Amino acid sequence: MSIVFAQLRQLRYGYSLYVTGNCNELGCWNPEKAIQLNYNEIDLWKCEVEIKSENAVEYKYFVAKTNNPQWDIRWDEGQNKVLDRTKSTDQSKIMTFNIRYDCQEDANQKRDWSHRKNLVQKLIKQINPEIFGLQEVLAHQQADLLQSFSTNYNSIGRGRQYNFWDDEACPIFYDMIKYNLIKAEIFWLSDTPKNAGSKTYGNGFPRICTYVSLLNKMSQDIYHVYNAHFDHEHKQSQVKSAEQIIKHIQQYCSAQDKIIVMGDLNSLPLSDSVKILQSPIGQNLKLENTIGALExxxxxxxxxxxMKLGMHIDYIFLGNLKKKSIMIINDQIEKQYASDHFPKVVVFE
Structure with a gap:
């Protein structure tokens, strides 16, 4: 099977990212035979490896000197990652979920991350999506999630401030067995989208969108996936953020490509920003808002x-994909809510 190993990492000059594992193609845990990932664009490291083994493959990333992997090795923390063809995610199921950032004010009610992380992980595993986007993810929350979803999932994301993993992120997770990553980037919802930490739309905090382009290995279709978190106070910022995503789609997506736009948009269903995302993008392309009159x-x-009725501010839009069903998972787990948002799940065909 063809596997694309890809990571967003900010490394010191003279250092590279490597991957090794328990199969011949990955060097059998020998750093000297490890695969050095290629630096493709801003902070994106990527390589494609044809793995012949039918058994589960364990692997791990490490950082070392460029072209000299046995020097100054720094292994990723935590357990090994796994590729296992027998453990498949649910076909054509996607999810968006604001997991609530970890903050001290939640600790008094036992809602801080230490009391919720197992609930979040359990909930996502029950849903078992092949692609999902999260919002309000801090660095230590992301580290916990990477450990919990170490089998078959890869994740692309970074923090919204200038420093790489400072403040909230909007990571995208996807099934590496089913999808190969083609392109990935984080862009800021501002007039200067490539400037980390930029904010020019009136919002108090920087706002970001994570974007990945994926190849569906079975159908050979290209999927463009966007995961965003819009500002919660300024309507102008919400409108301009929606317009910016539409422009990005116009620039990078062809008329036949599959498109998924999801996230916490902090916007009600009849708001201008939602209407913009539902407006025609080109002659043959328009995003479908997956909520209907009943939802x-x-x-x-x-x-x-x-509350089961109330503020609907989290969305999944589809382009060139047909919604089969939609679910808002509003049940408690172990008599507690996993977040102050409910995850939204869409099955498409």
Whole structure:
């Protein structure tokens, strides 16, 4: 099977990212025979390896001197990652979920991350999506999630401030067995999208969108996936953010490509920003808002109260994909909510 190993990493000059594992193609855990990933674009490291083994493959990344992998090795923390063809994600299921950033004010109610991380992980595993986007993810939350979803998933993301993993991120997770990564980037929702930490739309915090282009190995279709978190206060920022994503789609997506736009847009269903995302992009392309008349009153944000009706601010839009079903998972797990948002799940065909 063809596997694309890809990571967003900010490394010191003179250092590179390597991958090794328990099969011949990955060097059998010998750093000198490890695969050096190629530096493709801003902070994206990537390589494609044809793995012949039918058994589960364990692998791990490490950082070392460029072209000299046995010197100054720094292994990734945590357990080995695994590729296992027998453990498949649910076909054509995608999810968006604001997991709520870890903050001290939640600790008094036992809602901080230490009390919720197992609930979030359990909930996502029950849903078992092949692609999912998260919002409000801090560095230590991402580290926990990477450990929990170490089998078959890869993740692309970074923090929204200038420093790489400072403040919240909007990572995208996808099934490496089913998809190969083609391109990835984080762009800031501002007039200067390549400037890390930039904010020019009136919002108090930087806002970002994570973008990946994926090859579906079975169908050979190209999937363009966007995961964004819009500002919660300024409507102008929400509108300009929606316009910016549409322009990105016009620039990078062809009329026949599959498109998924998801995230916490902090916008109600009849807002201008949602209308922009539903407007025609070209002659033959228009995104479908996957909520219908019946779902428009269902809450995706509940502020810990568990309200089933109310603010619908989390979305999944589809382009050249047909919605089969939609679910808002508003149940408690172990008598507690995993976040102040409910995850939204769409099955497409």
């Amino acid at each position: 428009i009153v269902l809450a995706t944000y509940h502020a810990w109260y568990g």
